[in-house]
Amino acid sequence: MQSPQPIVNEFAITAATVNGSGSQTANMVLMRAIFQMGIPVSGKNLFPSNIQGEPTWYTLRVSQAGYTARPAETPILVAFNPRTANEDLSQLPAGGICLYPADGPWQPQRADIIPLALPVRQILDQVGVGQRLRPYAANMVYVGALAALLEIEDAALVKAVQHQFRGKSSAVELNLAVIRAAQAWAANNPSPAHHRFRVARMQATTGMMLIDGNTAAAIGAITGGVGVVAWYPITPSSSLIESLESYLPRLRPADDGATCAVVQAEDEIAALGIVIGAGWAGARAMTATSGPGISLMTEFAGLGFFAETPAVIWDVQRVGPSTGLPTRTAQSDLLSVYYLGHGDTRHVVLLPGTMEECYSDAQLAFDLAEYLQTPVFVLSDLDLGMNIWMSRPFTYPEQPLQRGKVLSAEDLAKLTSYARFADVDGDGIGYRTLPGNPHPLAATLSRGTGHNERNVYSERPDDWQRNMARLWRKHETARRMVPRPVVDLHPQATVGLIGFGSTAPAIAEARDLLAAAGIATSSMRVRALPLGPEVTDFIARHQYCVVIEQNHDGQLRQLLQLHCPAYATRLGSVAWCDGLPLTAPFVRDQVLAVLEQMRELALVTSK
Amino acid sequence: MTQAPVNAIGLTKNDYRGAPSTLCAGCGHDSVASQIIAAAFELSLQPHTVIRMSGIGCSSKSAAYFLGRSHGFNSLHGRMPSVTTGAHLANHTLRPLAVSGDGDTASIGLGQFIHLLRRNVPIVYIVENNGVYGLTKGQFSATADEGQELKHAGVNHLPPIDVCAEAILAGCGFVARSFAGDAKQVRELIKAAFNFHGAAVIDVISPCVTFNNHDRSTKSYTYGKTHESPIHDISFIPHYEEVTIDYEPGEARDVQLHDGPVIRLRKLHRDHDPTDRMAALALLEEARAANEFVTGLIYLNERRPTLAETLGIGRTPIAALPEERLRPSRAAFAAVMAELAGE
Numbered sequence: 001m002q003s004p005q006p007i008v009n010e011f012a013i014t015a016a017t018v019n020g021s022g023s024q025t026a027n028m029v030l031m032r033a034i035f036q037m038g039i040p041v042s043g044k045n046l047f048p049s050n051i052q053g054e055p056t057w058y059t060l061r062v063s064q065a066g067y068t069a070r071p072a073e074t075p076i077l078v079a080f081n082p083r084t085a086n087e088d089l090s091q092l093p094a095g096g097i098c099l100y101p102a103d104g105p106w107q108p109q110r111a112d113i114i115p116l117a118l119p120v121r122q123i124l125d126q127v128g129v130g131q132r133l134r135p136y137a138a139n140m141v142y143v144g145a146l147a148a149l150l151e152i153e154d155a156a157l158v159k160a161v162q163h164q165f166r167g168k169s170s171a172v173e174l175n176l177a178v179i180r181a182a183q184a185w186a187a188n189n190p191s192p193a194h195h196r197f198r199v200a201r202m203q204a205t206t207g208m209m210l211i212d213g214n215t216a217a218a219i220g221a222i223t224g225g226v227g228v229v230a231w232y233p234i235t236p237s238s239s240l241i242e243s244l245e246s247y248l249p250r251l252r253p254a255d256d257g258a259t260c261a262v263v264q265a266e267d268e269i270a271a272l273g274i275v276i277g278a279g280w281a282g283a284r285a286m287t288a289t290s291g292p293g294i295s296l297m298t299e300f301a302g303l304g305f306f307a308e309t310p311a312v313i314w315d316v317q318r319v320g321p322s323t324g325l326p327t328r329t330a331q332s333d334l335l336s337v338y339y340l341g342h343g344d345t346r347h348v349v350l351l352p353g354t355m356e357e358c359y360s361d362a363q364l365a366f367d368l369a370e371y372l373q374t375p376v377f378v379l380s381d382l383d384l385g386m387n388i389w390m391s392r393p394f395t396y397p398e399q400p401l402q403r404g405k406v407l408s409a410e411d412l413a414k415l416t417s418y419a420r421f422a423d424v425d426g427d428g429i430g431y432r433t434l435p436g437n438p439h440p441l442a443a444t445l446s447r448g449t450g451h452n453e454r455n456v457y458s459e460r461p462d463d464w465q466r467n468m469a470r471l472w473r474k475h476e477t478a479r480r481m482v483p484r485p486v487v488d489l490h491p492q493a494t495v496g497l498i499g500f501g502s503t504a505p506a507i508a509e510a511r512d513l514l515a516a517a518g519i520a521t522s523s524m525r526v527r528a529l530p531l532g533p534e535v536t537d538f539i540a541r542h543q544y545c546v547v548i549e550q551n552h553d554g555q556l557r558q559l560l561q562l563h564c565p566a567y568a569t570r571l572g573s574v575a576w577c578d579g580l581p582l583t584a585p586f587v588r589d590q591v592l593a594v595l596e597q598m599r600e601l602a603l604v605t606s607k
Numbered sequence: 608m609t610q611a612p613v614n615a616i617g618l619t620k621n622d623y624r625g626a627p628s629t630l631c632a633g634c635g636h637d638s639v640a641s642q643i644i645a646a647a648f649e650l651s652l653q654p655h656t657v658i659r660m661s662g663i664g665c666s667s668k669s670a671a672y673f674l675g676r677s678h679g680f681n682s683l684h685g686r687m688p689s690v691t692t693g694a695h696l697a698n699h700t701l702r703p704l705a706v707s708g709d710g711d712t713a714s715i716g717l718g719q720f721i722h723l724l725r726r727n728v729p730i731v732y733i734v735e736n737n738g739v740y741g742l743t744k745g746q747f748s749a750t751a752d753e754g755q756e757l758k759h760a761g762v763n764h765l766p767p768i769d770v771c772a773e774a775i776l777a778g779c780g781f782v783a784r785s786f787a788g789d790a791k792q793v794r795e796l797i798k799a800a801f802n803f804h805g806a807a808v809i810d811v812i813s814p815c816v817t818f819n820n821h822d823r824s825t826k827s828y829t830y831g832k833t834h835e836s837p838i839h840d841i842s843f844i845p846h847y848e849e850v851t852i853d854y855e856p857g858e859a860r861d862v863q864l865h866d867g868p869v870i871r872l873r874k875l876h877r878d879h880d881p882t883d884r885m886a887a888l889a890l891l892e893e894a895r896a897a898n899e900f901v902t903g904l905i906y907l908n909e910r911r912p913t914l915a916e917t918l919g920i921g922r923t924p925i926a927a928l929p930e931e932r933l934r935p936s937r938a939a940f941a942a943v944m945a946e947l948a949g950e
Contacts, residue, residue, distance in 0.1 A: 036949070163949055209947040223940065225933035227925035228696045230689075250943060251935035257921015259932050261696040263914075266722040270689040273682070273719070277693025280680055281658075281701065282926030284933070285693060303683055393944040396937055401930050434926060435678035435694065436701055438655040445659070445671055445679040456626075457671065 004196070009039050009064035011197045012071035013146065015078040016088045017139065020052030023080070026139035027058040029160045029175070030146060031388065034062055035210055036156035038202040042068035042505070043388050044581055049235070049326045055084045064202060068389065069506035072583040076197065078142045082106040089113070097149070097193045099142055116193040118145050123185060127177045137178045144182025151198045211391050213358040213384035217288075217314060218244035219394065220362025222251045222260070225401050226312075227283035229262040230274035235326045236382040237288040237316035268293035272300040272313065276375075279310040280446060282406075282434040284366045286312035291320040291333055294340065301375055302341025303448045305471075308421075308430070310369035310376075310404070312362075317381040319579045328579025329382035331501055332551035335558065337377045338529050344468060348478045349377045349529040351500040353486075355391035357527075358384065363397060364483070370404040372478050373429060381550075383581045384502040405431045409439040420444045420455040421467065428474030475530060482528035487538055493520040495595065496542035498571075499549060500526040500556055502581065507548055509584035514591065526556065536564040539571065544598050546591050548574040550582065572598050615651035622654065623647045625675040629668065635787030635813030635828075636666050636706075636735045640673045642790055643704065643733070646797035647674060650845070658694055658701050662687040662716060665742055666708035666735035666813070674704070685716025688723035688730075692914065695728045698924035699915035702801065703730040709750040710740050713768040717749070720770075724777035724806050726914045731800040732808045734770050735787075737815035738826040745818040752825045757818065772891050774808040775884060775906050781807035782887065782906040786831040787814065792902060798843035802868045804909050812900070831900065838879045838890070838903035839872040865909055872904060881907045 013030070017023035024045065035041045042061045048054035061071045075096040079085040085106045092098060094112040102117035120141045129137045147157055157179060165171040186194075217240050221229075231241045245262055252259050261278075265271040271287045278285035289297065294315050304311045317333050319325035338349055348368055352361045361378050369376040405425075412418060412433070418441045421430040433442040444455045451467065452458040495514075499507045504525055511521045524538045539545050539560065545567075547557040554573035561568040572594040574587065611619040623644045628637050647657070654676035661667035663684035670679050682690045691703045712720045712734050723730065738751040747755070750770065751763045774782045781803040783796045793811060800807035812831055814820045820827045825834075839860075846867030859873040862882070872881070880886050887906035894901040923932075935943075 032949075159949065207948065209944070209949065211947055219943065223935055225930065227928065227933065228693060230693065247943065251939050252932070253939075254919060254921070256932075257923070258919045259921075259925065259928055261915075261918045261920055261925060263692070263696065263726075263918075265689065266718055269686060270692075270719055270722065273686045273689025274693035274696070276682075277680070277690035277695075278697040278925075279693070280690070281694040281697035282924075283693075283697035285697070299683055300686070307680075307682075393948055396940050397934070401933065433678075434698075435658050436655055436698055436924075436926075437678075438653070440676055443654065443676050443678050445681055447681040448683065449681065 006195045006198045008198055008200050009062055009202065011076065012059060012061040012074040013076040013078065014074040014088070015058045015060070015080065015142065016084055017056055017058070017078070017080045019048055019050050019054045019056040021139060022136035023056065023139045024058065025136070025164055026143050027060060028388070029140070029157070029164050030143050031060050032160035032163055032210060033147070033152050033156040034199055035205050035390070036159050037153055037199055038205050039064060039199055040066045040068070040204050040390060042390065044070045044383070045387055046580070047327050055081050062199060064204070066204065067505065067509045067584070069509050069584050070581040072585045076146070079106070079108065080139065080142060097196065099145055101138070114192045114196070116145070116191055118142065118182065119185065123178065123181045127174070127181050129174065129178065133174070137174065140175050140178040141182040144179035145186045147179060148183045148186035149193055149197070153201070205390060207393065208390050209393055210388050211355050212239070212386055212388050213352070213355060213380050214240035214316065214386060215243045216355045216358035216391070216394070217362045217378070217380065217385070218247055219251070220359040221286055222247055223397060224363030224366045225284045226286055226366070227260055228275065228278035228285035229260065229287065230265045230271040230285070231287050232265050232268045232271050232289065232293060234268070234290045234293050236318055236386045237290050237314060239386060240288040240314060240316060268296040269300065272297040272311065275311045275313070276300055276304050276309050279369070280435070284312070284370065286314065288314035288316060290316050290318045292323065294333055294337060298340055301347065302343065302345045304375040305341060305345050305347065307446045307448050308373040309446065310373055312365040312369050312376050312378065314378045314380060316385040317379065319577065325579045327382070329502065329581055330551060330577050330579065331381055331503070331549050332555065332577060333379065334551065334555040337379060338559070346475055347375055347377055348372060348482060349379055350482065351379050351527050351529070352384065353501050353504040353525055355389050356394060359394045367402040368478070368481060371402050371429070371481070372474060373404060373432060374474070379501065381502050405429060407431045407433050407442070409437050409442065412437070412439040412441050415441070419453045421451070421453045421470065423470050423473065427477040428470045428472070429477060479530040479532055482530070482532070484532065484534050485527050485538065486525040487522070487534065489522045489541070490520045493522040494543040495519060496522045496524060496538060496545040497591065498524045498526065498545055498547045498556070498560070503548055503550060506582040506584050506587050510587035510591065513584055513588040517588070517592070529559065531559065531563045535560065536567070539564055539567045543570065544572060544595055545570050546572040546574055546594050548582070548587055548591070550577045551575055552577055614648055616653060618648070618651070620644060620648045622676060623674055625672040628672045630665055631817050633816040634665070635737065635811070635815070636669045637672070638787040638790060639706070639733060639735055639793060639811055639813055640669050642794040642797060643673045646794050646801065650798055650801055652801070656700065656702055658703050660687050660691045660694070660703050660705040660730070662707055662711040664708040664711045664740070666706050667711060669735070670706055685711050685714070686719055687711070688716065688719035691730055692723060692726060692728050695914060696918070696920070697926040699913070699920055700924050703728070705730050705732045707732065707734050709734065709736045709738060709748040709770070713749040713770055717768065717773070721773060721777040724774055724779040724808065727778065727780070727805050727911045727917070729804065729913045730806050731797065732806065733797070734808065734810045735813040736770065736810055736826070737813050737819055738824070739815050739819040741815050741818060755825065756823060769891060769895065770808065770810040771905055772888060775887055778911065779808050780805045780906070780908040780911055783809045783904045784902050785809060785811045786835050786900070786902055787811055788828055788831050789835060789837070789902065792837060792841060795841045795843045796904065799841070799870045799904070802843070802864050802866060804865045805911055805913055825900070834900040836899055836901050837875055838877060838901055839875055841904055842871045842873070844869040844871055862907060870904065870907070881905060884908065
């Protein structure tokens with residue numbers, strides 16, 4: 001085989017390992033070390049719903065162009081799980097490299113790839129790793145071998161190991177020793193696997209950090225003044241609350257008592273009940289859950305909407321229906337969350353698509369919930385919430401907390417009358433009084449039953465209709481307050497790509513691929529529901545729009561068609577959900593196919 | 608015209624009333640509501656320090672019929688405990704007074720009821736227990752006794768859930784049973800419950816005059832009046848009142864609550880030590896086996912911390928914390944960002 005020029009800073013690695021073997025730590029060391037060298041990285045953890053023993057894959061992408069979507073192809077395979085090795089090998093493109101344990105039961109049987117057998121046992125013996133730690137340390141052997149093949153700088157490796165083991169010196173020493181032994185072995189055993197891919201220092205990650213969306217949301221919530229958190233463990237949202245609990249003592253020390261109460265509830269019904277009760281009593285309260293939890297929260301979501309109590313609900317989406325695929329990503333709760341609850345219920349939904357938006361939406365959600373006196377949903381997903389992304393550091397908020405329309409006893413003393421739901425300002429939002437307010441006019445019995453402007457039980461048709469009309473007025477106020485879509489207009493484009501949330505990197509990369517195929521596109525990333533006029537403007541500007549989303553029914557497209565029915569036929573749909581984050585070539589191909597269909601249809605109807 | 612009497616904070620009984628009741632004439636729940644009003648008046652409760660909490664059902668509707676000057680939340684069926692838990696965490700200086708029914712507590716809400724008590728949210732939780740669904744017109748609830756008959760629902764063949772036994776097992780430190788027809792006992796129990804440091808449950812057999820008040824019902828007025836067997840005569844003595852009556856040794860037992868008030872239990876027919884958990888459970892089991900309608904303070908244990916205490920919430924309610932305590936300092940925030948950036 002001839003030796004071509006090495007590919008620099010533009011490749012991807014798949015590590016196929018056994019769940020529970022500590023391979024995620026090894027993958028993080030690798031990713032962080034390359035990131036330390038200033039090179040853009042991204043990672044996708046494809047893990048099973050299992051504690052130990054099932055197969056797991058980690059895809060690490062290195063991209064000097066800054067692409068962070070899941071790669072369609074990975075030319076380097078770490079085949080450390082004999083159970084899946086044959087299928088993993090079949091995915092490896094010709095010319096790819098396959099690293100595998102020399103002392104394991106499996107060898108690659110393909111002539112068009114480059115095998116590299118790693119003497120795992122020998123290296124662990126040489127370092128003197130004890131029996132208990134061997135399964136974990138074994139993964140550091142592939143880190144060391146790859147460090148040699150890819151020419152990762154030693155200082156970057158050291159920093160990555162130190163960060164990963166939080167400076168715990170014995171763990172740092174042991175893992176570094178294994179990495180260096182493997183590195184030395186690889187350096188002393190030249191093979192065709194050498195010099196095919198390598199990294200070279202860049203300056204593209206200076207000042208950046210690696211973080212997952214759940215941690216970003218947790219820091220945002222703490223910064224946004226969260227006071228009560230109630231939750232029930234569910235993948236992929238649990239780490240949001242666990243992260244919040246781990247950062248709370250540092251960010252908001254409980255010197256004069258805890259400033260945030262965290263309760264693990266008995267189920268998601270109780271979790272949202274606690275949040276609604278706390279919001280009603282004046283605290284900023286939130287919960288985090290995923291699809292099955294959203295189902296259980298339905299009745300309380302309706303109560304929050306109708307009794308007009310603030311609440312913040314994070315839905316870190318996974319694949320459904322039912323238990324579905326708990327450890328895979330999807331965007332299929334959009335419609336159910338927007339309309340969550342029986343009867344005429346409609347909610348405010350924020351749609352973050354970056355780490356900074358996870359952070360800022362966590363704060364904005366509280367401001368909106370308290371200002372609008374209603375539950376606010378934040379729709380994240382497993383890809384955004386649990387995978388590691390590059391981000392600029394977050395900025396400290398410059399605006400004070402927006403606590404909304406709350407009347408104190410002093411405020412009430414200046415009034416001659418008070419009605420909880422009087423639309424004094426014409427925006428559909430009444431003035432609240434908090435429990436504990438001593439003014440005799442303050443007390444009111446909040447309720448999910450029909451009520452009049454004074455919050456007194458009423459079954460009168462006119463009271464019901466008037467109250468609902470005010471709630472829709474409030475929804476229009478929300479429409480003006482939620483974040484605007486992120487739009488990137490191309491002056492010549494007749495095609496617009498529309499998406500939301502975690503598909504942003506795949507759509508951005510697909511636009512470059514489409515441009516290379518001669519198709520200029522604009523893009524719009526929807527940031528919130530209800531949809532605003534900017535969304536209509538974008539669609540109106542483009543002859544064809546393709547809505548790309550990770551669900552079966554094209555849920556965003558349905559909402560867009562309802563929002564601007566005049567342009568309904570301009571909206572094509574790429575709706576795909578197999579549990580994996582989208583890849584750019586897939587998006588390109590699907591968009592091309594949809595455009596083809598739409599053009600044919602346009603020709604037919606114009607005839 | 609004589610002036611209405613005022614209490615220690617200058618309020619009349621009227622100040623503790625709510626909207627007119629829309630329940631059936633003679634409903635046991637209205638008797639309980641009057642005793643809530645009387646107890647609040649006698650305790651001189653500041654209305655704004657109480658929140659009235661309820662779920663869904665006849666009993667839960669009655670939250671509108673007392674303490675009209677207190678905030679309240681008439682929430683979801685069986686889910687009042689979680690809403691109350693949230694309100695307690697947001698503002699632990701408020702005292703929740705909850706009314707619930709046997710459907711709300713023992714059927715749809717049994718899980719939330721138990722977890723509320725397990726967490727020891729300091730609530731006064733009154734179950735208005737009539738063994739039947741009223742608003743949906745006469746179905747059995749989970750507290751209906753075995754062999755009970757209802758006009759449309761027929762005969763109940765399943766054993767009842769004992770709200771008091773469940774409460775004791777869940778870790779509740781104040782568990783009482785009473786009868787809506789025994790106004791004085793209901794009132795004294797409510798007053799004692801308000802002064803208890805922790806969750807307090809009072810299971811009040813409160814007859815449904817429309818669907819379950821026939822002669823063979825164990826939750827009828829007739830049955831209650833002829834079968835009620837109080838274990839003691841209970842009086843609540845606020846700490847500021849001097850105790851003047853002397854009892855023979857062994858006749859009465861005083862239990863002091865943490866803030867000074869005293870619950871005086873004057874012995875009637877049997878010996879019962881309400882601070883003995885096993886004795887409390889045994890009493891319930893013996894009463895069940897003998898078809899006895901035992902009322903009074905069944906269990907008392909004030910040792911557990913409240914949920915706000917368990918979570919270390921400070922003196923200022925979370926809902927009243929100023930912005931500087933609800934946000935990280937710039938320095939703490941910068942330190943976390945620096946660490947994340949690997950500096």
